[in-house]
Amino acid sequence: MSDVSRPSPTGVPADTRAGARTAVVIPAAGKGVRLGPGAPKALRALNGTPMLIHAVRAMAASRAVSLVVVVAPPDGAAEVKSLLDAHALPERTDFLVVPGGETRQESVKLGLDALPPEHDIVLVHDAARPLVPVDTVDAVIEAVRDGAQAVVPALPLADTVKEVEPAAVTGEPEPVVATPQRARLRAVQTPQGFDRATLIRAHETVTDDVTDDASMVEQLGLTVVVVPGHEEAFKVTRPLDLVLAEAVLARRRLNDGF
Numbered sequence: 675m676s677d678v679s680r681p682s683p684t685g686v687p688a689d690t691r692a693g694a695r696t697a698v699v700i701p702a703a704g705k706g707v708r709l710g711p712g713a714p715k716a717l718r719a720l721n722g723t724p725m726l727i728h729a730v731r732a733m734a735a736s737r738a739v740s741l742v743v744v745v746a747p748p749d750g751a752a753e754v755k756s757l758l759d760a761h762a763l764p765e766r767t768d769f770l771v772v773p774g775g776e777t778r779q780e781s782v783k784l785g786l787d788a789l790p791p792e793h794d795i796v797l798v799h800d801a802a803r804p805l806v807p808v809d810t811v812d813a814v815i816e817a818v819r820d821g822a823q824a825v826v827p828a829l830p831l832a833d834t835v836k837e838v839e840p841a842a843v844t845g846e847p848e849p850v851v852a853t854p855q856r857a858r859l860r861a862v863q864t865p866q867g868f869d870r871a872t873l874i875r876a877h878e879t880v881t882d883d884v885t886d887d888a889s890m891v892e893q894l895g896l897t898v899v900v901v902p903g904h905e906e907a908f909k910v911t912r913p914l915d916l917v918l919a920e921a922v923l924a925r926r927r928l929n930d931g932f
């Protein structure tokens with residue numbers, strides 16, 4: 675993994691950025707098709723509390739975060755505002771809700787458009803990763819404060835990965851094209867952290883369909899660095915992930931002694 679204590683690629687000394695204000699954009703406008711029929715994924719409950727509220731609390735747990743922008747399902751902004759009002763959240767953090775778009779990329783862009791000018795570090799965090807520990811959030815912020823333009827938390831892979839020629843018809847066997855060296859691969863999570871100007875430039879410049887924000891920064895030819903991710907920052911995507919998420923919450927309650 676990259677060493678985030680390397681000299682700043684921007685040439686900005688770390689101490690001039692130490693007071694930087696951090697905002698988080700939470701794209702939460704997805705449908706959750708892979709999770710199966712039901713409410714939009716971010717609004718589904720984990721141990722009785724909407725996934726989105728878990729994700730918002732995970733971000734607001736960092737003392738560095740002063741604003742959280744939630745990107746709600748396109749017709750669900752009022753519902754999301756009521757949810758935020760109905761749940762206890764830290765008073766030091768401000769919250770904004772904006773309606774999202776058709777794709778994750780569009781939703782993130784709509785969140786960025788709503789950011790007030792004073793925030794110069796921006797994190798983007800999936801509502802679908804509700805259990806990320808605060809230490810991971812802080813590690814990402816710290817790396818941006820230290821001068822990285824883009825930071826991703828990531829983990830080594832447990833499985834061997836094959837590149838295939840995708841089948842034209844579902845169910846057809848897919849020929850393997852290559853087996854990348856696993857030791858060089860990382861599974862990337864969120865929150866991903868950015869110098870604000872870099873992230874905005876990436877979203878204004880890159881029009882390809884991409885699956886994360888850091889890859890837009892890569893397309894600008896800039897360096898993205900990796901900090902250690904966390905197993906509990908997994909993405910709730912399929913039904914079994916809901917079971918795992920509730921088990922993690924149960925383990926936390928046991929460890930906390932209530």
Ligand SMILES: Nc1ccn([C@@H]2O[C@H](COP(=O)(O)OP(=O)(O)OP(=O)(O)O)[C@@H](O)[C@H]2O)c(=O)n1
Nearest residue numbers: 701702703704705706707708776777781801802
């Ligand atoms: N138009 C979209 C699509 C996705 N997202 C958000 O992007 C994050 C990661 O997306 P993913 O896990 O793929 O969520 P969904 O798009 O909801 O899932 P699916 O692809 O199964 O429908 C989620 O927090 C999701 O709400 C979003 O804000 N706007």
Ligand SMILES: C[C@](O)(CO)[C@H](O)COP(=O)(O)O
Nearest residue numbers: 778800862863864885886909
């Ligand atoms: C941003 C992300 O969570 C990083 O792993 C991931 O790419 C989101 O992908 P999805 O297609 O929205 O599930």
